[in-house]
Amino acid sequence: MxxxxxxxxxxxxxxxxxxxxxxxxxxxxxxxxxxxxxxxxxxxxFVNPHSHLGYSVTLRYGKPNQSGTLHEGIIRNLEDVIPKLTCDDVRRRLKKITTLMFVNGVTHVRTHEPFMNGLMYKVHKAREEIPLDLQVVAFPTPGVYRYEIEEEFRKASLMADVIGMIPHGERTFMEGVESVKLAFSLAKENNKMIDGHVDETDDPNSRFTEEVVKEAIRNGMGEKVTISHMTASHSYDSWYFDKLMSMMVSSKVNVVSNPIVSMHLQGRYDSYPKRRGVARIRQMMKAGINVALGTDNIADMIYPLGEGNMLRVAQEAFLVDHFVSEEIYSLMNMITWNGAKAMSLNNYxxxxxxxxxxxxxxxxxxxxxxxxxxxxxxxxxxxxxxxxxxxxxxxxxxxxxxxxxxxx
The missing domain is CATH 2.30.40.10 (Urease, subunit C, domain 1)
Incomplete structure (x- = not known):
């Protein structure tokens, strides 16, 4: 051609x-x-370093998420959706959603997959039939210790490309800290990257990012570590966030924000005024942190819309985090080079x-x-x-x- x-x-x-x-x-x-x-x-x-393809396009597989909260969406997925996902169903939907992404210019995707009911393994097998480069994350939702799935997590980490985590989902702060340490231990044992759902909440007291950064520095793994969501940073005190950014710069960790879905989910427990609930993208970029953008969920119990269009994601990031016109050009990096760096893509x-x-x-x-x-x-x-x-x-x-x- x-x-x-x-x-x-x-x-x-x-x-x-x-x-x-x-x-x-x-x-x-x-x-x-x-x-x-x-x-x-x-x-x-285009690079989409954060998605959930295994249960995408399952909006009608169970009871509707009437509250629109992440909590109810997770329950609906665990109770109504994931038990219904056969190998044939996963293969059919994965082909459909990756075709949609490819039409929109996406050639590299990272997907976070729960391993209960074998979903992560089904996605791993079905990826052989798609036209994109796909990395699979072992995602221990809604918590390793909360659901007592440590042994299953260890097994899943052997096959996955990336080790996941969700410390704010654990029962206690200390269990959250232990889940971070476990993810780093498994990543080092198996020579894998790390990408965790971290501080995906409006709670300003959710501060597991600092634990991830500390472990990244201690293990010398910063460039192979990605902190996804980090929506709690929207509610942090600015003095604390400035200190946290300094640590993040030193560690060289990556951040992935999903502005469209985060805007849909966060602030649900607020009356008015409602928080935007998106990671502080613009501040982190200015500080020199590698920030990329992802789609997150598409047509499922967590987010009922979505189209896989990374240009739309960049446009929404511009809107939600008060970018100005001269910064528009940096948004293209967030859906190309920055995402490639977060995914450790060679020869991109x-x-x-x-x-x-x-x-x-x-x-x-x-x-x-x-x-x-x-x-x-x-x-x-x-x-x-x-x-x-x-x-x-x-x-x-x-x-x-x-x-x-x-x-x-």
């Missing part, structure tokens, strides 16, 4: 990109399809000889891409590709360029 008239991120002018046998080559040696990018911007494939990016892994946006700039959040015009990952032919006309006249690039 030859992609011509492409505007590659970080470079001036228009270029040709040639994909041969799933790799980026210096020139096309065989006749193949030609895609005219028409000056659109090309960026590396656009380069000759590398696996073809890029997105031709339906825009000529980062600003326009995030403003419009349109699905990409072309997505390529290895030998797989998607073409989204979006055309708009009024009274028979093509107005596509006006819609895609408002500020030109």
């Amino acid at each position: 030859l992609i011509k008239n492409a505007r590659v991120i970080g470079k001036d002018g228009l270029f040709e990109l040639c994909v041969e046998e799933g790799l980026l080559a210096s020139g096309c040696k065989k006749d193949g399809s030609i895609f005219d990018a028409e000056g659109r911007l090309v960026v590396p494939g 990016g656009i380069g000759e000889g590398r696996k073809a892994d890029f997105v031709v946006l339906n825009a000529r700039s980062i600003y326009e891409a995030i403003r419009s959040a349109l699905p990409p015009a072309l997505v390529v990952y290895g030998k797989h590709y998607v073409v989204n032919d979006l055309k708009f006309s009024i009274d028979g006249n093509d107005v596509t360029g006006l819609v895609e690039n408002l500020t030109d």
Whole structure:
């Protein structure tokens, strides 16, 4: 495949990109399809480092979550949904949801999967049939000690790509601390990365992030450690958060925020005014912490909507955490390079000889891409590709360029 008239991120002018046998080559040696990018911007494939694909698209599998809280959503999943998830059902839905993500430009995903009822193992097996790169996290929800599943967790950690945790879900603070230590112990034993649900609450007294950071420093594992959610930071005293950020910078841990679903879940116990309940994305980025963005749940008991569109996620992060116009460009890093760093992806990016892994946006700039959040015009990952032919006309006249690039 030859992609011509492409505007590659970080470079001036228009270029040709040639994909041969799933790799980026210096020139096309065989006749193949030609895609005219028409000056659109090309960026590396989108990275979604936080999702729950195993029970995505299960919104109608049980009783509705009437309170809209995370607590009720977890109960509905454990009681109504997960017991119904057969291998065939997981395979069918995983194909559906990863297809949706691929159409939206996502080529790398990390999914957090409970191992009760064998769900994590079913997802691990079914990933062989999908077009994306997928990392699986052993997720001990709603708590290792709370549900007394330590032995099952140890077993799951052998197969998983990443070790999870959920310390704020444990019965006591001390059990939460012990669950953090257990996750690090399993990660070191099995040479695995760590990605935990940490401080996903509005409670300003939920401070397990500092425990994770302490263990990351003690074990020298910071770059392989990701703190997901961290919504309690929205309620922290600013003096404490400043101290915490200093520790996080020193440790080199990663943070993943899921602004859309966090806005839906947090603040549910507030009257008015209601907290936004999203991690302090902007402050952490300015401090030099690697912050990435994820989709979290899609069409399930936790969050009933969702589309897998990372540009929409970036747009919502801009809104919720009071970014300003000159910072829009940093949001693209949060759905590409920052996520790749959190997932420890090797050879990520656009380069000759590398696996073809890029997105031709339906825009000529980062600003326009995030403003419009349109699905990409072309997505390529290895030998797989998607073409989204979006055309708009009024009274028979093509107005596509006006819609895609408002500020030109």
